[in-house]
Amino acid sequence: MIINPILQKDLKTKLRGWRSTILICCYVTLLAGILFLFFAGNGMLNPVSLQSFNPRMAINAYNILITFQFALLFIAVPAITAVSISSERERQTLDLMLVTATPARTIILGKIMVSIAHTMLLLVASLPVIGIVFFFGGIGIADIAKLLLFYLLTAFYVASCGVFFSTIFKRNITSIIITYIFLGLVTFGPFLGFIIYVLIKERMLGIGFNPVYRDFVKWLFPSPVFGYVSFYFGSYGGYGGYIVGIGDIQRQIEMLLAAETGIWKYMHPWIVNGLFSIISSIALIFFSTLALNPVKRKL
Amino acid sequence: MKNVMVRTENLTKRYKNTLAVDKLCMEIEEGEIFGFVGANGAGKTTTMRIIAGLLAPTSGRVFVDGIDISKKPLQVKKQIGYMPDFFGVYDDLKVTEYLHFYAAMQGIDKKRTNTLVDSLLELVRLTHKKDAYVDTLSRGMKQRLCLARSLIHDPKFLILDEPASGLDPRARVEMKEILMELATMGKTILISSHILHELSQICTSIGIIDSGKLIACGSVREISEKMSHSGKLKIKVLSDEEEAVKVLLEIPEIKAVSTASGIIDVDVAGRDDTYAEILKTLVEKGIKVVSFQPQESSLESVFMQLTEGGNGNDN
Numbered sequence: 367m368i369i370n371p372i373l374q375k376d377l378k379t380k381l382r383g384w385r386s387t388i389l390i391c392c393y394v395t396l397l398a399g400i401l402f403l404f405f406a407g408n409g410m411l412n413p414v415s416l417q418s419f420n421p422r423m424a425i426n427a428y429n430i431l432i433t434f435q436f437a438l439l440f441i442a443v444p445a446i447t448a449v450s451i452s453s454e455r456e457r458q459t460l461d462l463m464l465v466t467a468t469p470a471r472t473i474i475l476g477k478i479m480v481s482i483a484h485t486m487l488l489l490v491a492s493l494p495v496i497g498i499v500f501f502f503g504g505i506g507i508a509d510i511a512k513l514l515l516f517y518l519l520t521a522f523y524v525a526s527c528g529v530f531f532s533t534i535f536k537r538n539i540t541s542i543i544i545t546y547i548f549l550g551l552v553t554f555g556p557f558l559g560f561i562i563y564v565l566i567k568e569r570m571l572g573i574g575f576n577p578v579y580r581d582f583v584k585w586l587f588p589s590p591v592f593g594y595v596s597f598y599f600g601s602y603g604g605y606g607g608y609i610v611g612i613g614d615i616q617r618q619i620e621m622l623l624a625a626e627t628g629i630w631k632y633m634h635p636w637i638v639n640g641l642f643s644i645i646s647s648i649a650l651i652f653f654s655t656l657a658l659n660p661v662k663r664k665l
Numbered sequence: 666m667k668n669v670m671v672r673t674e675n676l677t678k679r680y681k682n683t684l685a686v687d688k689l690c691m692e693i694e695e696g697e698i699f700g701f702v703g704a705n706g707a708g709k710t711t712t713m714r715i716i717a718g719l720l721a722p723t724s725g726r727v728f729v730d731g732i733d734i735s736k737k738p739l740q741v742k743k744q745i746g747y748m749p750d751f752f753g754v755y756d757d758l759k760v761t762e763y764l765h766f767y768a769a770m771q772g773i774d775k776k777r778t779n780t781l782v783d784s785l786l787e788l789v790r791l792t793h794k795k796d797a798y799v800d801t802l803s804r805g806m807k808q809r810l811c812l813a814r815s816l817i818h819d820p821k822f823l824i825l826d827e828p829a830s831g832l833d834p835r836a837r838v839e840m841k842e843i844l845m846e847l848a849t850m851g852k853t854i855l856i857s858s859h860i861l862h863e864l865s866q867i868c869t870s871i872g873i874i875d876s877g878k879l880i881a882c883g884s885v886r887e888i889s890e891k892m893s894h895s896g897k898l899k900i901k902v903l904s905d906e907e908e909a910v911k912v913l914l915e916i917p918e919i920k921a922v923s924t925a926s927g928i929i930d931v932d933v934a935g936r937d938d939t940y941a942e943i944l945k946t947l948v949e950k951g952i953k954v955v956s957f958q959p960q961e962s963s964l965e966s967v968f969m970q971l972t973e974g975g976n977g978n979d980n
Binding site: 371374378379457459461462464466468660661 | 717720758767818
């Protein structure tokens with residue numbers, strides 16, 4: 367099997383020391399610590415307490431863990447990829463890569479794979495901690511598999527953004543800043559836009575607005591947070607009809623999705639956002655390759 | 666007739682208001698060591714980067730072994746070994762790992778790589794450092810490692826941009842020996858350097874570039890001949906030096922004669938034909954000539970004359 371040479375080199379140099387092992391251990395310990403504190407704080411570790419077995423608490427712990435991982439993905443992947451090409455340029459090794467028989471596209475893909483490999487390593491290493499919630503029921507293997515797939519697609523998209531800006535901007539610092547700003551806009555911008563749209567309709571135009579699922583999709587499809595709500599287990603308790611948290615958004619969206627018909631019935635937020643991630647990643651890889659390729663003929 | 670390894674046709678590169686390379690046309694034959702000479706900012710590196718496929722020209726074309734680089738860049742890159750004027754090394758890699766990485770980038774079969782790496786390290790005299798980390802190498806060693814990297818895919822054509830810059834005299838001599846060895850292996854080499862004396866020792870031909878234009882091309886002798894129709898002779902006679910000087914001054918083509926330490930220095934208006942006539946006259950007049958040596962112009966003097974008044978600009 368031919369492994370991308372950039373991925374091979376990176377894995378060899380980064381994983382051979384103790385540093386990465388210690389990093390993974392720290393990360394898993396941190397997750398386990400969060401879980402322990404959560405259970406302890408909710409009296410679930412007390413053998414005489416009536417609350418010592420409460421599946422709802424396990425689901426809440428699961429929500430916390432996946433949110434933590436999702437945030438980590440957004441922090442770690444751009445940090446690796448936003449300097450991937452610009453650091454080669456600063457180290458003066460980019461020319462040496464471009465002068466080889468390896469096409470620019472393979473170089474770009476190698477850089478993306480490096481960041482995905484590191485992220486997936488952390489996510490897979492954390493599975494035993496997440497697996498603790500299986501003891502309480504309510505969450506199955508299929509949920510975890512779907513979550514990992516969604517994380518993989520999101521990491522692919524975030525990494526493609528990082529590599530793209532790293533190709534465009536010559537300096538590491540510029541590339542990092544622009545990547546985080548762009549991802550911030552893509553993640554929270556659609557929600558802001560949707561809120562403004564609803565306010566304009568309801569308050570300024572005085573039109574009653576009862577959104578359907580497609581309205582949410584139309585506005586929120588680029589935001590990874592929209593996809594992420596598919597995996598968040600809502601409370602179903604309700605807060606007087608007001609949307610006050612991500613659990614309420616999830617509940618609202620699930621209700622509207624259930625009312626959909628035809629193909630829309632299957633277009634869960636994570637599938638919609640996953641498709642967007644795939645398409646935009648391909649476009650970003652194409653433009654990165656074009657920007658990196660010095661002769662701009664053979665991609 | 667030898668195959669042309671590199672041909673540029675009206676190669677032009679413009680950066681906003683700066684014309685870095687100006688309609689440059691040149692040919693390098695297979696097996697040649699072509700020295701590229703020019704002041705800082707004359708356009709050497711830009712030209713080399715275009716030929717290596719790292720920079721797109723504004724206009725003009727480059728052919729390497731008959732292939733247009735703009736049409737088949739990957740095919741051309743397989744034929745080119747490029748060594749820039751900077752190290753470009755990964756400090757967290759060992760010497761062998763560094764070469765293995767670039768072998769993989771060149772798509773070389775893994776089974777072949779081990780043998781290839783060993784033979785290259787032997788060629789650049791770094792076998793004893795094969796397990797050392799790249800950041801522990803001296804500057805000269807790093808340069809040699811970079812040269813080994815550029816040879817990993819056994820290219821026909823090497824582009825070496827200032828390979829001896831910043832090296833101490835011993836490292837320079839070692840680098841020169843390696844280059845001579847590569848020439849015997851049949852590699853075509855395009856090399857730029859500011860150390861003109863060394864360049865003239867190893868190069869079969871020279872191209873002088875000034876403000877993006879190739880102002881002279883050929884062997885040092887050919888260039889100096891093209892530049893002027895005058896030459897210098899060093900003559901040593903067995904005895905009767907004064908008589909020899911008298912005879913020489915009677916020859917109309919001789920412009921000046923001076924003597925020092927038993928050697929007669931002669932400035933001649935003419936080249937080979939005139940030299941032959943001078944030697945014939947001396948012998949006919951009964952002067953016993955011990956040595957008769959036409960003096961080649963040095964590359965430095967040719968370069969200085971050609972680029973006189975020219976200003977380089979950084980590009």
